[in-house]
Amino acid sequence: MKLWDKGYKIDDAIERFTVGKDKELDLLLATHDILGTMAHVTMLEHVGLLSKEDLDVLLPALRELYKQAEAGNFVIEEGIEDVHSQVEVMLTHQLGEVGKKVHTGRSRNDQVLVDLKLFTRTEIEKTMGLVEQLFHTLQKRSEETKALLMPGYTHLQVAMSSSFGLWLGAYAEALTDDMRLLVAAFEQANLNPLGSAAGYGSSAPLNRTMTTQLLGFADLDYNAIYAQMNRGRMERTVAFAYSSVAETLGRLAMDCCMFNSQNFGFIKLPDTMTTGSSIMPHKKNPDVFELIRAHANRICALPDTIRHITTNLPVGYFRDMQLIKEVYFPLFDQLNNLLEITTYAIENMEMKADIMSNPLYAPAFSVEEVNRRAANGVAFRDAYRQVADEITNGTFKHEATVEETLSHYTHEGSIGNLCNEQIKAKMDAIVNALSLDAIHQTINHLLNTK
Numbered sequence: 001m002k003l004w005d006k007g008y009k010i011d012d013a014i015e016r017f018t019v020g021k022d023k024e025l026d027l028l029l030a031t032h033d034i035l036g037t038m039a040h041v042t043m044l045e046h047v048g049l050l051s052k053e054d055l056d057v058l059l060p061a062l063r064e065l066y067k068q069a070e071a072g073n074f075v076i077e078e079g080i081e082d083v084h085s086q087v088e089v090m091l092t093h094q095l096g097e098v099g100k101k102v103h104t105g106r107s108r109n110d111q112v113l114v115d116l117k118l119f120t121r122t123e124i125e126k127t128m129g130l131v132e133q134l135f136h137t138l139q140k141r142s143e144e145t146k147a148l149l150m151p152g153y154t155h156l157q158v159a160m161s162s163s164f165g166l167w168l169g170a171y172a173e174a175l176t177d178d179m180r181l182l183v184a185a186f187e188q189a190n191l192n193p194l195g196s197a198a199g200y201g202s203s204a205p206l207n208r209t210m211t212t213q214l215l216g217f218a219d220l221d222y223n224a225i226y227a228q229m230n231r232g233r234m235e236r237t238v239a240f241a242y243s244s245v246a247e248t249l250g251r252l253a254m255d256c257c258m259f260n261s262q263n264f265g266f267i268k269l270p271d272t273m274t275t276g277s278s279i280m281p282h283k284k285n286p287d288v289f290e291l292i293r294a295h296a297n298r299i300c301a302l303p304d305t306i307r308h309i310t311t312n313l314p315v316g317y318f319r320d321m322q323l324i325k326e327v328y329f330p331l332f333d334q335l336n337n338l339l340e341i342t343t344y345a346i347e348n349m350e351m352k353a354d355i356m357s358n359p360l361y362a363p364a365f366s367v368e369e370v371n372r373r374a375a376n377g378v379a380f381r382d383a384y385r386q387v388a389d390e391i392t393n394g395t396f397k398h399e400a401t402v403e404e405t406l407s408h409y410t411h412e413g414s415i416g417n418l419c420n421e422q423i424k425a426k427m428d429a430i431v432n433a434l435s436l437d438a439i440h441q442t443i444n445h446l447l448n449t450k
Contacts, residue, residue: 111194192221369387
């Protein structure tokens with residue numbers, strides 16, 4: 001059954017090719033399609049295109065379908081083209097003629113658009129929760145290790161004193177900027193396209209503001225053509241935000257691979273979290289971080305993949321858009337899995353103490369020695385040259401306890417003043433800017449109103 005059926009049979013080879021993976025992927029949209037339909041028929045009754053009697057049988061039936069879909073029992077039957085068709089078929093089988101009325105004033109184009117917006121909104125919220133978990137884990141471990149010094153690097157050369165607290169705290173703060181992008185992506189998904197039909201609106205007297213309110217959207221995609229142009233654009237924006245998180249995870253994973261190697265020896269994974277070699281009995285490989293890095297890199301390529309599908313398409317809908325689902329839908333589980341395993345790895349990773357007692361890292365204290373001499377009246381440039389000569393001659397020495405070293409770093413964001421509380425406040429402000437509870441209340445109202 002096809003909503004556009006005109007009485008002739010489509011060639012089987014053409015149908016297989018054009019449907020592609022849509023039926024499998026559409027199962028992810030089932031609850032969202034049903035929600036969109038509930039809002040749409042409620043609005044149709046309000047504007048006089050459905051009777052109160054029609055609405056009173058449609059809403060309970062839709063709520064039952066929603067429960068089935070939520071429980072994983074929704075199936076797109078053989079011969080049914082997509083989730084939109086399946087919902088209408090099930091309503092028609094159950095309710096008769098009234099089931100055929102739910103498509104009034106709608107196109108599959110704006111149906112899939114609203115489904116994608118609702119789906120994306122839900123998925124971003126899940127991801128934001130996992131980003132927050134990793135953020136808090138990084139901050140917790142940063143506080144635990146703030147007195148464990150390690151060398152900092154520029155150009156992969158020993159540079160200055162750093163600490164595990166500063167290193168882990170850096171990635172926590174990076175997640176605050178990633179969260180800003182997730183919020184921006186959420187806000188783009190939180191605009192209602194329903195009522196734009198196939199991109200040119202509808203001659204039916206729709207109330208788009210009402211469906212916007214019923215579905216908890218912040219506002220509308222107003223222009224009907226632009227609502228359709230936003231297909232692909234929204235997915236690319238979301239993919240860019242997700243690629244930013246992935247880039248942070250990939251860079252952290254690269255650090256961990258490097259710091260775990262014998263040449264550095266700064267961190268250690270529990271043996272149970274490493275893999276071995278079939279030929280070298282001593283190997284304990286950090287495969288978890290290597291795979292995090294590879295998966296992250298693959299996610300970073302996704303915005304370009306979507307762009308290459310949509311670039312230079314003229315105004316209006318084109319079937320090219322269907323292919324975006326195949327790369328877009330897996331994105332959410334991919335990044336969520338990375339966030340979960342990264343959090344687990346960071347929680348269980350050991351950071352080694354007394355690294356800086358190795359003479360190899362003595363030059364990391366050179367800046368502190370220059371500043372000490374400058375504070376005692378030696379001109380900075382002269383102190384710089386004195387210390388440089390001592391390092392060249394092998395006579396440089398700098399003796400200080402960890403506490404003394406930390407006490408010299410007082411400015412915000414240094415090893416002696418990590419500012420983790422301020423960074424947490426920044427993250428909290430970003431997350432709290434979204435009215436997620438209000439959206440949940442609105443959706444629950446739609447699902448539970450008798």
